[in-house]
Amino acid sequence: MKQTYFTPGPAELYPTFSQHLQTAMNQQIGSISHRSQKFRDLYKFTDEQLRILLTIPDTHGIFFTGSASEVWERVLFNCVEHESFHLVNGSFSKKFYDYANALHKFAHIQEKPFGEGFDYADVEVPEYAELICLAHNETSSGVQMRTNDIHKLKRKYPKKLIVVDMVSSAPYPDLDYSLIDSAFFSVQKAFGMPAGLGVWIASQKCLEKAERLQKYDNMTIGAHHTLPTLWSNYKNFETPATPNVLFIYILGKIAEDLNKIGIETVRKQTEEKAKMLYKFLDSSDAYEPFVKQERHRSQTVVVATTAKPSADVIGAAKAAGMVIGSGYGKFKESQIRIANFPATSTEQIEALISQMQA
Amino acid sequence: MKQTYFTPGPAELYPTFSQHLQTAMNQQIGSISHRSQKFRDLYKFTDEQLRILLTIPDTHGIFFTGSASEVWERVLFNCVEHESFHLVNGSFSKKFYDYANALHKFAHIQEKPFGEGFDYADVEVPEYAELICLAHNETSSGVQMRTNDIHKLKRKYPKKLIVVDMVSSAPYPDLDYSLIDSAFFSVQKAFGMPAGLGVWIASQKCLEKAERLQKYDNMTIGAHHTLPTLWSNYKNFETPATPNVLFIYILGKIAEDLNKIGIETVRKQTEEKAKMLYKFLDSSDAYEPFVKQERHRSQTVVVATTAKPSADVIGAAKAAGMVIGSGYGKFKESQIRIANFPATSTEQIEALISQMQA
Numbered sequence: 046m047k048q049t050y051f052t053p054g055p056a057e058l059y060p061t062f063s064q065h066l067q068t069a070m071n072q073q074i075g076s077i078s079h080r081s082q083k084f085r086d087l088y089k090f091t092d093e094q095l096r097i098l099l100t101i102p103d104t105h106g107i108f109f110t111g112s113a114s115e116v117w118e119r120v121l122f123n124c125v126e127h128e129s130f131h132l133v134n135g136s137f138s139k140k141f142y143d144y145a146n147a148l149h150k151f152a153h154i155q156e157k158p159f160g161e162g163f164d165y166a167d168v169e170v171p172e173y174a175e176l177i178c179l180a181h182n183e184t185s186s187g188v189q190m191r192t193n194d195i196h197k198l199k200r201k202y203p204k205k206l207i208v209v210d211m212v213s214s215a216p217y218p219d220l221d222y223s224l225i226d227s228a229f230f231s232v233q234k235a236f237g238m239p240a241g242l243g244v245w246i247a248s249q250k251c252l253e254k255a256e257r258l259q260k261y262d263n264m265t266i267g268a269h270h271t272l273p274t275l276w277s278n279y280k281n282f283e284t285p286a287t288p289n290v291l292f293i294y295i296l297g298k299i300a301e302d303l304n305k306i307g308i309e310t311v312r313k314q315t316e317e318k319a320k321m322l323y324k325f326l327d328s329s330d331a332y333e334p335f336v337k338q339e340r341h342r343s344q345t346v347v348v349a350t351t352a353k354p355s356a357d358v359i360g361a362a363k364a365a366g367m368v369i370g371s372g373y374g375k376f377k378e379s380q381i382r383i384a385n386f387p388a389t390s391t392e393q394i395e396a397l398i399s400q401m402q403a
Numbered sequence: 404m405k406q407t408y409f410t411p412g413p414a415e416l417y418p419t420f421s422q423h424l425q426t427a428m429n430q431q432i433g434s435i436s437h438r439s440q441k442f443r444d445l446y447k448f449t450d451e452q453l454r455i456l457l458t459i460p461d462t463h464g465i466f467f468t469g470s471a472s473e474v475w476e477r478v479l480f481n482c483v484e485h486e487s488f489h490l491v492n493g494s495f496s497k498k499f500y501d502y503a504n505a506l507h508k509f510a511h512i513q514e515k516p517f518g519e520g521f522d523y524a525d526v527e528v529p530e531y532a533e534l535i536c537l538a539h540n541e542t543s544s545g546v547q548m549r550t551n552d553i554h555k556l557k558r559k560y561p562k563k564l565i566v567v568d569m570v571s572s573a574p575y576p577d578l579d580y581s582l583i584d585s586a587f588f589s590v591q592k593a594f595g596m597p598a599g600l601g602v603w604i605a606s607q608k609c610l611e612k613a614e615r616l617q618k619y620d621n622m623t624i625g626a627h628h629t630l631p632t633l634w635s636n637y638k639n640f641e642t643p644a645t646p647n648v649l650f651i652y653i654l655g656k657i658a659e660d661l662n663k664i665g666i667e668t669v670r671k672q673t674e675e676k677a678k679m680l681y682k683f684l685d686s687s688d689a690y691e692p693f694v695k696q697e698r699h700r701s702q703t704v705v706v707a708t709t710a711k712p713s714a715d716v717i718g719a720a721k722a723a724g725m726v727i728g729s730g731y732g733k734f735k736e737s738q739i740r741i742a743n744f745p746a747t748s749t750e751q752i753e754a755l756i757s758q759m760q761a
Contacts, residue, residue, distance in 0.1 A: 047431065048431060048434075050431070050434040052434070052436055054645070055433065055434050055435060055436060055437065055645065055648065056434060057434055058431075058433050058434060062433075063428060066424075066428070070421060070424070073405065073406060073408070073416075074597070075413065075416050075420075075591075075596070075597030075598075076406075076408040076410070076413050076414060076415055076416060076597075076726075077413060078410055078413060078728070079413065079598070110469060111468060111469015111470065111473060111599075111601075111647075112469065112644050112645060112646075113644075114627055114643070114644035114645075115469060115473075115627050115628075115644075117626065117627065118625065118626045118627040121626070143626070144626035144627065145626075147623060147624075147625070147626035147629070148623050148625070148626050149623045231645065233433075233645060238433070239432070239433030239434075239647070239648060239649040240433075240437070240645040240646060240647055240648055240649075241469075241599050241600070241646070241647030241648075241649065241650060242599070243469075265505060265506050265507045266505075267476065267505070267506070267625075268475065268476045268479070268501070268502035268503075268505035268506050269472055269473050269475065269476040269502065270473075271505070285472070286470050286471075286472035286473075287412070287413065287470060287472075287589065287591060287598040288470075288598060288599070289469075289597070289598055289599030289647070290413065290597060290598055290599075291597040291598075291599065292599060368434075370436070
């Protein structure tokens with residue numbers, strides 16, 4: 046039986062995915078050279094569609110990696126000489142911080158308990174931190190940070206670089222790239238694709254920092270996918286190494302589909318579906334929204350504490366053809382996570398709610 | 404018109420690729436969790452099939468990265484404290500060396516002119532080099548190193564680690580993993596898949612070295628895809644970050660297909676097809692094999708100097724439905740490269756030769 050995936054990534058494939066995959070196979074996209082005009086046209090198309098969708102200005106480049114986790118490493122290598130600063134409120138923002146330590150950066154941390162989020166007023170960035178690292182959406186706990194608060198943070202610290210992990214929320218957050226220096230996501234979340242491609246948006250300021258570290262400070266910024274190499278290839282819509290050409294093609298096509306709907310509508314639909322889910326959880330005796338503060342509740346990954354063991358809830362949904370995620374880490378047995386990505390329709394969310402009510 | 408790709412990667416897709424892709428779509432492999440039993444079973448299956456195909460013993464783990472180029476960086480980070488040694492005879496072995504410099508390793512180089520290969524007797528490894536890095540097959544020049552010579556090299560320097568780049572030849576080389584510490588490839592070459600997945604084989608000795616560097620020497624071995632993290636996840640057939648699940652699945656299925664044929668037959672077929680190509684090139688006035696020494700001629704990437712501009716040859720082949728590669732770098736206009744991977748049959752190679760004769 047075909048299941049509907051409400052898991053927070055890998056997730057339900059976008060409805061048009063199969064069709065784009067078929068077109069790609071017909072066009073033999075899996076065999077074309079990454080040094081061909083056909084590839085350059087394809088990269089250019091995906092770049093254009095993502096720029097429209099996310100309102101990315103010319104000051105920023107769009108690059109491809111193997112995953113979003115790889116970007117954690119790349120941005121730290123390329124944009125931090127000594128000190129990074131991390132807002133940590135869940136497992137993934139914590140891993141970003143762990144990566145900084147693993148690279149022997151001096152990593153500052155400001156932490157919130159699991160399930161709580163950051164407001165602008167909470168945050169104090171240490172004087173010598175060069176890069177502010179934060180997650181717009183914590184996939185593990187279902188907490189989000191308001192984009193307005195992220196923007197205010199950058200305005201308060203204009204000389205520091207800021208990077209936003211939007212792995213499990215893009216294209217939802219309306220980031221203002223005149224303020225945001227870098228952001229990244231992976232395609233197996235809200236873009237409804239299989240895993241295997243990371244997308245890294247970075248500004249000329251990030252590039253300048255990387256070049257300075259490499260040339261003048263004689264530091265290593267890594268060897269693979271360094272920002273200067275990515276950028277010099279990007280000028281011709283090429284990549285330093287052979288990328289996941291097939292997925293870059295399909296990402297462009299899905300971004301085009303979302304642009305046809307319009308990003309404002311996509312965001313509104315996301316909010317309406319999230320509202321349905323939270324309303325149900327609030328009113329139900331069997332569930333409770335895990336995140337207490339409404340302003341911190343994720344619009345794309347809804348986390349609920351379950352009265353019954355989560356395995357029972359997950360099992361019952363599965364029997365009805367719906368796959369929902371378990372809680373993360375130590376909350377595995379007491380929570381569920383429901384992805385609210387563009388790939389699942391209002392009707393599918395309604396069906397899930399009906400099932401959970403049963 | 405559907406073309407047959409004789410390009411050295413991305414290349415012609417393996418004949419069963421579409422069918423495996425369809426099965427994967429039917430099974431919703433693109434949506435399954437990388438923390439599910441289904442994923443663990445899938446990783447285990449691919450691991451088993453690759454072990455059979457390449458005769459990989461239990462001393463070695465099999466890991467997945469975004470690309471083979473990523474492995475250059477990972478193996479240098481994890482297996483080199485101070486000094487690496489590189490046999491360079493083309494653009495890709497040169498890039499491996501460049502990566503070592505970029506990571507601020509002290510990188511020794513022994514270099515041959517483009518189109519020439521290394522024999523065991525040529526090689527002198529510097530005393531303090533910890534890792535010997537070489538390409539079994541240089542995709543840029545069509546030069547290969549005999550596996551016997553690679554094995555002798557390790558026997559002469561048993562205390563040094565050795566890593567073999569077999570990006571554009573695996574599964575052809577019959578490496579002896581009781582000698583070879585690490586090897587790697589990407590799937591868009593002889594495995595006939597689209598690009599987007601690297602495969603890294605590494606031994607417990609490599610792991611021990613990585614652990615020593617990290618724990619006792621307090622060095623950074625990178626943050627993403629470090630060998631200790633890959634290995635500890637691998638014990639449960641998991642990965643540290645979300646990998647390209649779909650491609651790992653298909654890789655296992657194609658490895659299974661190759662195992663059904665039998666690796667000895669696959670190698671023999673490769674050699675027979677290569678013989679046909681070289682025989683044709685030797686006998687033709689319009690082409691000449693670029694690699695003069697027969698023992699260094701690649702069995703998987705055949706490079707020829709063309710009497711006419713290579714663009715004419717490539718254009719004529721394309722009009723006949725066959726895509727061949729141009730020469731690499733400064734040889735772009737005077738050479739062609741023909742991939743001889745398992746995906747193309749004897750009949751297809753015959754058809755290509757006929758066309759090139761016309």
